[in-house]
Amino acid sequence: MTKNSQNVKGTEEIIQALLRNKTEHIFGFPGGSVMPLYDDFLKYTDKLRHVLVRHEQAASHAADAYARVAKKAGVCLTTSGPGATNIVTGLMSAYMDSIPVIAMSGNVPTTLLGNDAFQETDMVGITMPITKHNYQIRHPNEISNVFDNAFHIAQTGRPGPVFIDLPKDVQVNEVTKRKKTIIHSGFKPNTRGHPTQIKKAADMILNAQRPVILAGGGVLLSSAHRELTVLANSLNLPVTTTYMGKGVFDERHPLSLGVIGMHGRKVANYALANADVIVAIGCRFSDRITGKISTFCENGKIIHIDIDSAEIGKNVPVALPIVGDAKCVLDELNKVIAKKKGKNKVWAEKIQKYIKECNCNFDVKTSPIDPKKIMHELNQIVKEDDIVTTGTGQHQMFAAHFLTRSKPRTIITSGGSGTMGFGFPAAIGAKVAAPKSEVLDIDGDGSFAMVIQELATCKEENIKTTPVIFNNAYLGMVRQWQELFFDKRYASTHLKRTPDFAKVADAYSLTGIRVEKNSEIKEALTRAYKNDETTVLDIIVGEETNILPMFGPTSKHTDMFGGCIQNVGELFDV
Amino acid sequence: MYNGNEKKHILGLMVEDNPGVMERITGLFFRRGFNIDTIIVGKTAKPNVSHIIISLEADDATIEQLEKQVSKLIEVVKVIDLGENSVVREHCLMKINSDEKTRQDILNFAEMHKAKVLEANHTSIIAEVVGAPEKIDMFIDLMKPYGIKEMSRTGVNALVRKG
Numbered sequence: 001m002t003k004n005s006q007n008v009k010g011t012e013e014i015i016q017a018l019l020r021n022k023t024e025h026i027f028g029f030p031g032g033s034v035m036p037l038y039d040d041f042l043k044y045t046d047k048l049r050h051v052l053v054r055h056e057q058a059a060s061h062a063a064d065a066y067a068r069v070a071k072k073a074g075v076c077l078t079t080s081g082p083g084a085t086n087i088v089t090g091l092m093s094a095y096m097d098s099i100p101v102i103a104m105s106g107n108v109p110t111t112l113l114g115n116d117a118f119q120e121t122d123m124v125g126i127t128m129p130i131t132k133h134n135y136q137i138r139h140p141n142e143i144s145n146v147f148d149n150a151f152h153i154a155q156t157g158r159p160g161p162v163f164i165d166l167p168k169d170v171q172v173n174e175v176t177k178r179k180k181t182i183i184h185s186g187f188k189p190n191t192r193g194h195p196t197q198i199k200k201a202a203d204m205i206l207n208a209q210r211p212v213i214l215a216g217g218g219v220l221l222s223s224a225h226r227e228l229t230v231l232a233n234s235l236n237l238p239v240t241t242t243y244m245g246k247g248v249f250d251e252r253h254p255l256s257l258g259v260i261g262m263h264g265r266k267v268a269n270y271a272l273a274n275a276d277v278i279v280a281i282g283c284r285f286s287d288r289i290t291g292k293i294s295t296f297c298e299n300g301k302i303i304h305i306d307i308d309s310a311e312i313g314k315n316v317p318v319a320l321p322i323v324g325d326a327k328c329v330l331d332e333l334n335k336v337i338a339k340k341k342g343k344n345k346v347w348a349e350k351i352q353k354y355i356k357e358c359n360c361n362f363d364v365k366t367s368p369i370d371p372k373k374i375m376h377e378l379n380q381i382v383k384e385d386d387i388v389t390t391g392t393g394q395h396q397m398f399a400a401h402f403l404t405r406s407k408p409r410t411i412i413t414s415g416g417s418g419t420m421g422f423g424f425p426a427a428i429g430a431k432v433a434a435p436k437s438e439v440l441d442i443d444g445d446g447s448f449a450m451v452i453q454e455l456a457t458c459k460e461e462n463i464k465t466t467p468v469i470f471n472n473a474y475l476g477m478v479r480q481w482q483e484l485f486f487d488k489r490y491a492s493t494h495l496k497r498t499p500d501f502a503k504v505a506d507a508y509s510l511t512g513i514r515v516e517k518n519s520e521i522k523e524a525l526t527r528a529y530k531n532d533e534t535t536v537l538d539i540i541v542g543e544e545t546n547i548l549p550m551f552g553p554t555s556k557h558t559d560m561f562g563g564c565i566q567n568v569g570e571l572f573d574v
Numbered sequence: 575m576y577n578g579n580e581k582k583h584i585l586g587l588m589v590e591d592n593p594g595v596m597e598r599i600t601g602l603f604f605r606r607g608f609n610i611d612t613i614i615v616g617k618t619a620k621p622n623v624s625h626i627i628i629s630l631e632a633d634d635a636t637i638e639q640l641e642k643q644v645s646k647l648i649e650v651v652k653v654i655d656l657g658e659n660s661v662v663r664e665h666c667l668m669k670i671n672s673d674e675k676t677r678q679d680i681l682n683f684a685e686m687h688k689a690k691v692l693e694a695n696h697t698s699i700i701a702e703v704v705g706a707p708e709k710i711d712m713f714i715d716l717m718k719p720y721g722i723k724e725m726s727r728t729g730v731n732a733l734v735r736k737g
Contacts, residue, residue, distance in 0.1 A: 128598060129605055133648040136593075153648060184590065186651040310642035313635070 010140040010171040011040040017147035019047060023075050025066060025432050027051045027059035031079020032119060033106025036171040051432060051461050054453040056083050060090020061422050062429030063101045065389060065412050069433035073100040073154045080107045081119030089419060092130040094161040096416025097244060098221060100154035101161035109169035110138050123165050132160030140175045148181040157189025158308040159221055189307060193324030193332060201303045201320055202336040205235060208277035210347050213237050214260065217244030218282015218306060219326050225408045227330035234337055236348030240268040242283050244415040247405040254352050261289045263397035263550050266568040267358040269557035271351060274572045275300040282306060282326045285315040286416065295556040305329050354571050360564035362402055365518050368542045371395065371470050375402035377521045381529065386438040387412065387430045391423035391447025394476035397547040399442045421450030427465035428457055438529060445471040445498050455508040458534035466528045468537045472545065473498045480546045501538035512536040579633040584656040584732050587626040590649040598647050599626060608632065608640050612729030623651060629730040656732040665728040666710045671721035672699045680720060687713050698723060
């Protein structure tokens with residue numbers, strides 16, 4: 001029994017557990033079953049900042065983005081029942097992208113559990129498939145153990161969200177005999193890669209004719225960007241990233257192929273299709289990356305480095321698996337390679353030439369505004385430490401393809417789940433985590449409208465973000481697919497009554513700027529940067545502009561169509 | 575998806591004896607599209623650790639993926655492939671139609687197959703068979719012509735011989 005555990009109230013025990021686990025910010029929304037906890041927050045306003053959102057979903061996305069920027073678990077809190085179910089989308093999004101989030105919800109007192117009491121929900125059951133783990137605390141004595149385990153699980157190995165259910169009496173009652181923290185004995189992630197496998201990988205890479213590195217979100221999560229850059233530089237290896245990995249390799253580097261996948265760079269897709277050895281690090285070969293799985297990397301052997309052994313061989317056959325943390329494994333791999341010689345000049349030179357030839361000028365001046373033009377202007381003004389978040393849809397893919405990012409954790413997007421409405425609350429979470437950085441939310445009119453109420457959060461909590469809305473009055477990505485695959489039958493995608501977002505901003509006592517001409521974009525962005533409050537840019541873009549190039553959902557990499565460079569296939573020898 | 579390469583497998587999971595742990599495991603099987611043939615849960619020699627034995631038919635790649643996914647569950651302490659090195663047993667209770675004409679035949683078969691007759695009356699016999707699942711299958715086939723009124727099998731239980 002720990003000293004002084006008696007007479008400690010559950011809420012106090014919870015707050016101490018949060019502080020012990022380095023929590024400084026909580027995104028949340030109160031309600032009946034968490035009132036005791038909120039009441040005790042008032043005693044800790046100097047140590048714990050609570051950010052009051054206007055919808056619980058926003059709290060979960062903000063906590064997610066906070067974690068991505070702050071490199072530690074983001075925390076959100078809601079009441080029971082509907083408050084709790086509103087974070088399901090946020091938990092799912094965090095789970096798909098392996099983001100450490102601690103989500104807490106109140107619940108009815110343990111004495112009423114199972115009685116269908118007011119606002120009772122089985123959140124443990126509901127969140128089971130979309131969390132790394134979850135808990136229901138049934139006695140204040142368990143609080144300390146559960147919270148320490150929850151933070152440990154969320155942040156160790158492959159990260160992920162952990163949900164904690166807090167019945168009201170657990171908050172109100174006192175700790176009588178504190179349970180000691182015992183970490184689950186079955187939870188032992190393997191971080192060190194097997195030395196023999198690492199040596200084999202070094203040989204495979206050194207003997208490769210056309211090696212390519214494919215870096216995913218795992219590189220970002222383990223902060224292995226430096227080790228990755230050392231590897232790429234030491235052997236002149238070209239690097240492509242998934243969207244989740246965007247930023248882990250400086251996209252201005254001559255060996256950067258940019259983002260791969262359905263809307264990735266053609267040169268990246270072709271390079272991977274032609275590679276003979278693929279060094280895949282911390283990625284899970286989702287369908288948006290591989291395209292048609294049977295033709296994915298037909299010419300290449302895959303070295304797969306991942307901390308989660310279940311990802312290896314799940315979607316694609318792997319020639320050489322290495323289970324371990326990206327940073328540890330790359331560090332060891334670099335040591336092995338440093339002792340050997342063999343820069344691959346021929347392939348590296350070719351690739352650099354292709355990359356140059358595939359660069360196109362997207363300072364387009366057509367009217368109405370082309371989204372590429374906005375990307376061009378953003379690339380001029382967004383500094384390398386600024387953070388860009390995105391919603392989901394065409395604008396997200398424009399950002400993937402055209403926005404240049406050079407540092408990890410500076411582009412935040414909902415990759416695995418493609419959650420509309422992610423971008424704006426994510427910008428709030430990012431800004432709280434990095435108050436000195438400018439935070440822009442590249443968003444769509446559809447996505448932004450889903451979370452528009454968070455303008456109040458920005459105003460009230462004095463959180464400056466810059467939503468840049470690509471307003472095409474359509475659910476653009478769905479419309480694009482309707483154009484391509486449904487003979488232009490635009491079922492339920494035309495948003496004819498999109499509001500004037502600048503006026504909406506004004507209604508929240510914030511600045512809104514409507515932009516209709518190419519010449520106005522730069523000025524509007526500059527004004528937003530200078531403003532010390534949230535500024536909404538409502539940029540009217542062409543209604544039926546497509547994000548290209550792309551490959552269809554069952555196509556292979558070399559079936560990419562559209563885009564400014566047409567003859568990429570001819571560039572490659574194979 | 576069946577591809578013809580399925581084999582019978584028995585997986586042993588050592589799990590923390592916490593509420594909801596069964597739901598985590600069966601939920602994972604459902605989500606990932608794995609089919610469970612039988613599942614049993616019980617206590618082990620260790621306090622707070624339960625044993626879950628799952629039998630299923632799957633190809634090698636599926637089993638590998640399944641073992642990895644199950645291992646990821648936080649409350650799963652250990653996953654053991656209970657292959658050829660295991661003792662495999664199952665328990666079955668069955669109520670068989672019987673009258674004066676058939677009773678002696680059933681009793682003879684039961685004795686030959688080491689099934690134990692637990693109860694008997696004018697119309698039926700309740701028998702218990704314990705053994706390898708194939709042995710139980712065989713006894714069921716023998717009893718079918720008499721008419722099996724009710725039956726309850728426990729599912730496969732298993733222990734590794736060495737280790």
